[in-house]
Amino acid sequence: MAERRSSIHGQWSSKFVFILAATGSAVGLGNIWKFPYITGDNGGGAFVLVYLLCILVIGIPIMMAEVMLGRRGRQSPINTMATLAREAGASPYWKWIGWMGVIAGFLILSYYSVIAGWALAYVFRAASGAFTGVGGEEVQGMFSRLVSDPERLLAWHTLFMVMTTVVVARGVRGGLEKAVRILMPLLFAILVILVGYAMNTGHFEQGLQFLFRPDFGKLSADGVLVAMGHAFFTLSLGMGAIMVYGSYLPEKASIAGTTLTIALLDTLVAILAAVAIFPIVFANGLEPGAGPGLIFQTMPIAFGQMPGGILFGTLFFMLLVFAAWTSAISLIEPAVAWLVENHGYRRFTAAMLVGGLSWCLGLLTVFSFNLLENFMPLGFLGAFHDKTFFALFDYVTANIMLPLGGLLIAIFAGWALKREHSVDELRLGDGLVYRSWYFLIRYVTPVAVGLVFLDITGLLDIGGLLGFLFQGPWQA
Ligand code: PHE
Numbered sequence: 001m002a003e004r005r006s007s008i009h010g011q012w013s014s015k016f017v018f019i020l021a022a023t024g025s026a027v028g029l030g031n032i033w034k035f036p037y038i039t040g041d042n043g044g045g046a047f048v049l050v051y052l053l054c055i056l057v058i059g060i061p062i063m064m065a066e067v068m069l070g071r072r073g074r075q076s077p078i079n080t081m082a083t084l085a086r087e088a089g090a091s092p093y094w095k096w097i098g099w100m101g102v103i104a105g106f107l108i109l110s111y112y113s114v115i116a117g118w119a120l121a122y123v124f125r126a127a128s129g130a131f132t133g134v135g136g137e138e139v140q141g142m143f144s145r146l147v148s149d150p151e152r153l154l155a156w157h158t159l160f161m162v163m164t165t166v167v168v169a170r171g172v173r174g175g176l177e178k179a180v181r182i183l184m185p186l187l188f189a190i191l192v193i194l195v196g197y198a199m200n201t202g203h204f205e206q207g208l209q210f211l212f213r214p215d216f217g218k219l220s221a222d223g224v225l226v227a228m229g230h231a232f233f234t235l236s237l238g239m240g241a242i243m244v245y246g247s248y249l250p251e252k253a254s255i256a257g258t259t260l261t262i263a264l265l266d267t268l269v270a271i272l273a274a275v276a277i278f279p280i281v282f283a284n285g286l287e288p289g290a291g292p293g294l295i296f297q298t299m300p301i302a303f304g305q306m307p308g309g310i311l312f313g314t315l316f317f318m319l320l321v322f323a324a325w326t327s328a329i330s331l332i333e334p335a336v337a338w339l340v341e342n343h344g345y346r347r348f349t350a351a352m353l354v355g356g357l358s359w360c361l362g363l364l365t366v367f368s369f370n371l372l373e374n375f376m377p378l379g380f381l382g383a384f385h386d387k388t389f390f391a392l393f394d395y396v397t398a399n400i401m402l403p404l405g406g407l408l409i410a411i412f413a414g415w416a417l418k419r420e421h422s423v424d425e426l427r428l429g430d431g432l433v434y435r436s437w438y439f440l441i442r443y444v445t446p447v448a449v450g451l452v453f454l455d456i457t458g459l460l461d462i463g464g465l466l467g468f469l470f471q472g473p474w475q476a
Pocket of ligand 1: 030
């Protein structure tokens, strides 16, 4: 057995704390803001099904691989990949996975912070009673007044980035552990309350049908890619966030068990959010494909009508900010850990630097909703002709960079790393569970990611294929 390394950044105090932190990273805007709106954009059920399949055959095996590589390397993803590649006698270029991850995290944070800023703004609106009795048109107006004002967006973006940088500067353990322990269950509870409200809208069934009755005719090739990209995004995979958290994981903790818990919680939160939102959408004659503003144009109606709506509304947006916060922290941790390891930066300086640069880039997202709303930077490229800076950052990171990073991680863990090393690190013995994982990560996962990439080129029709497989029995 190779000698065990330890991390210079410290370790989680227990396996339980790792689960909390990793769930904190996974559960965020992706679950509550992004999942419902991309589901609405892509026609519902068939999209949800592909997303769930991706979580199962791609997300979970890759998450295990990331945690495993992180714990074995015990450094920032860049150095972990470099060390493990050297040990495995593989090419030093594997460390570029780490680099691509750092860049993806930095790009994601730039827009993530702007959207989290919307949630911050809504905390104050909810608390002031601004939602009382509002209807569809008023909430739409309220939302467009916010995003069309660059100054306000800038202020909230700045506040959120400062919050993120401060926590990362102090070290991601400590305060985070305690906060996640209380606030995560609270977020869960409030989502359940919202689902309860949705049940009484009279459109609950319509919402469920939209979400769970697959109609593959509505799923485009691009929709399949978005579903897979979102599996990576929502589980924080493919860019080193989970790897760096894994590098702080205590020796004895079981990687398979923790991974399953995290993936399950993450999926549950996303499904709850969607189940709460769509009945409200249908009950109020709103558009499921309303885009990134969807939750900001639906939830306020519910809060405006339910008893205790001011309290619940305020709490909901506070918890959303909190969920975004614990995710944002993990987006810059890989870069910060690297700056500390390789350049001797203090955590504080490293966090300020990365947060500051990401803040600057975030200005392009701020302007994507107002001054530059009609500016499509890659308008000359067919696939990107309708994408603002914000849409472009989101698309390129979630649908290209993360899946590519994840694909490479799977190939490294399944093919480059020696089998005895993954047996040793996963601590599952060489039984059925290990073998299933090994089979998935070597064959199924890489092929699945490859097929989705192929699908987008038009050479393959996954939507059509799944439609053929599922539609028949479903309707019989
Ligand atoms: N998983 C987070 C969310 O769903 C976003 C995220 C992506 C965080 C990648 C870290 C890394 O909101």
